[in-house]
Amino acid sequence: MEKLTTRQQQIFDQFFETPEKPQSVADFAAFGLERTTIFRDIKKLVQAGLLDPEGKAYRINKTSDAWLRWDLSRAPWLRPAVSYNPALLGDYQPNHSFLLTDDQLKALDAAGAVGGGAQAKEKGKAYARILSSLLIDLTHASSNLENVNISWLDTKTLIELGERPEGLTEQQLRIVLNHKEAITFLKDHGTHLQLGKRDLFDIHSLVIKSLLADDSAVGALRSVVVRFDDSRYMPPDNPHQLREVFEQFCEKANAISNPFEQAFFVMTFLPYIQPFQDGNKRTSRLAMNVPFIRHSLAPFSFSDIKGRDYMFGLLAFYEYGRHHFLAEAFTQAYQKSAARYRDLVAYVNDGGMLGTISG
Template structure:
């Protein structure tokens, strides 16, 4: 029951959130996803394809995605699998404001991922209407089209009621393969879809690059055979923590410079010097008067003043040279 029972304990959800939250605080919805899209396309396309037996390495995957260069000696179906992932991930990120956990959204992801490999192309982007088996498992998914459609609706309803992004992500990773909603490509669909709640919450995605393939399969078998998510949960948590660390670093590297650092560079440096040498602290009203006198437009005033405050708070003996100050100048300075 969403909100009452949990696959992921609160302590684990908090640990995942702390790991996945971008450095530097809140940013506009979707911004994080668009900043790290290029790397996510390579990482998730490679890892998810690898988990299906694809033999492209990550460098070959990057060349295929960026330059359309197929690896020599490889089955073209492998290139198609990777390019399908690229299309599905791009679709999610480019439509992040509108996309959700609705029937058309998951159908679209499945359609993009299954473009080509299905024996019956008409089954791409639609629910399964025939029985299927699970390799290495005695579990038999539902085989009645009406019941499958009903259970898919129940699954979507429950998923939409989950408010925690990690619980929602893990729920998708469990239940799309368990239901086997589609004729094939269920696990791939679940891996891409499991990133929707993370990206919509502007936290680091799950790239699956660090996930142990055999433990992942064992985790799914535990779900199929025993209705037990414990092993898959352990694999998910470990893989996410590794993935989040990479994307936290990447986010820092691609962070766009503050406008004030470029457009109002000279003013900001002069303002910091005055805060240190004259005000001995951050004086908002005095800085505002300085900014107005310097001709800073009204629309930029608060942003520029906030930037000066950030620079002042981060001032120390190792970087005072930026402002043509000496370390002794910091004595008595209130940087609070």
Template sequence: MKKLTPRQQRILGLLFRGESWSSSAVYAELRKAEEGVSLVTVKRALADLSQLNLLFVKGVGRATSYEISVSGRIYADVDAEAYCAVEPDKRYGSSCFNFSLFPKFPTDIFLASERLTLDEATNEYKKRTTDLSEIVQKKELERLVIELSWKSSKIEGNTYTLLDTEKLILEHKEAHGHSKNEARMILNHKDAFTFIHEHAEAFKSLTRANLEQLHALLVKDMNVGLGLRKTPVGVLGSTYRPLDNIHQITDAISDLSRVVSLMETPYAKALVSLLGISYIQPFEDGNKRTSRLMANALLMAYSCAPLSYRSVDENAYREATLVFYELNSIVSFKKIFIEQYDFAARNYAVK
């Protein structure tokens, strides 16, 4: 993936807001942000973006217009906080599932600098996990499981504190004033992580079978139906509506599985599965929990560090997710992923 210039990013941002743009229309908008920019410069920038497959061209001559491509959507840098500050019904994103997204998903989604950060973190992680005693391994595993179970549950609205979570997992003591479901959600995280930790080889790829198996562990005894959903679901705070029939959901899972298999690195496999499962929403509940654990399963299957999300800001996480739902941009979430991977690789020693 090539790093885009600020001007190129501004153009992609404009094209999100309408189906087709002429070079003159793009020029008129860019002049508001770039004093002195010329039409010739804008046309050259549009041509460069087209060559990068971030735009596609329609028509010829004066009838030429430009539309953003799937890759353009994926690589566009959107200010997630500003975008989500607008009321859902007034945002310019799509409310529909993008059937072109997975079939046209690029396999090279990290910049060279980002890949270097991830690889350096992995090297540090491998050093940290070399020659550990059984006692240290047990303590490190407990620490990661507690912090992952707490934060992943908190992202979903669970009100257990980190200390409550520690007591629940290590001492089997439920916190007063909390529902049984909150305790069950946390304990299910523990069981799901234990399973993928012990069966890492089964998660070299994402399949419908291992996805449903992981989901079943995460929603055990929570009155949630198993298997792919057969009824519609909505997304809080968004006009985006996931697919509403099991046949399309099944096809989308197959498309996602194929995309994940084509990704060039374990990091890309994990990130795409994390976003893709959340986007498809294949189950009636527990989708984002399943996506986080599946991402960890893929990372561990390739001897990479699992994430705890301990230091993630929940609002930033939700905003970046909504940007992917409505605009298909991965940039905001990718930043979170890289930060969390670097944090995990340098702070845990679970192998």
């Protein structure tokens, strides 16, 4: 969309002051401009898809991204409740439907190759280094997304030296250590894992261990209703429906042949379904790396995606069924982190040695 001028933005902003009320050119007399000037700017807003004509007046286009951003910036209790939409998953046809655009898939494919032309043995050695780096990077970033305030360096010393950082509660420490165990499981078994019930349950069991009062909810589909503090979205709450939806998710996830589309499908739909009582986003962040590990591609550590972009992207999918915000954030962040992993491969292939902090 063409960038708005300052005056066009001011006009558009005024519509949000009374979003349910249509406004005419006369309502902008306070701007002190000719009616034809205001009319020309409003027409530009209509052409940009931001406003809809309504008789001789205009109203905000509630299908626009601008409206979505404004609406989701409000307190959740000001928005209507939104139920699970079965068509989002039901209409998705693996290898025919795509959440990522052709341009995004091309960019991800170009970024993800980290082989560097090395021989098979050296290539395996370099990729092992990548997974060792992922263990620290993803543990750090995913723990931060769970509001555990731990630095990358403290994460590294905890994982490699067992030194507990100051300031963490027992629960926060458990979240970090669970990430370590779950990502180690990915490192050791990722080439053989599938996005099916058994392996997803195993990942969930590791990432949520000792964090739920009900042990029967660990590595199992939830039997309780879940609700969010920051969203009006309501996931499936019928146990029979949830089981069917989860099985449908697993079947479609495993049928996707493109590893980037497959990873993004997991990133998007697993939190949307909310199959587990807790730890859904954590499980999705780890499980989406399965396709990357199976194909020896650069993994996704979440180090380069802004927390706000990630959460907003999920919120837009929860309440509006729109995935393109998260797709854009994922594509940009993946390219950044993949570049670092390529540099790591080049370093290892050149004979570089990577040791622990203590040297």
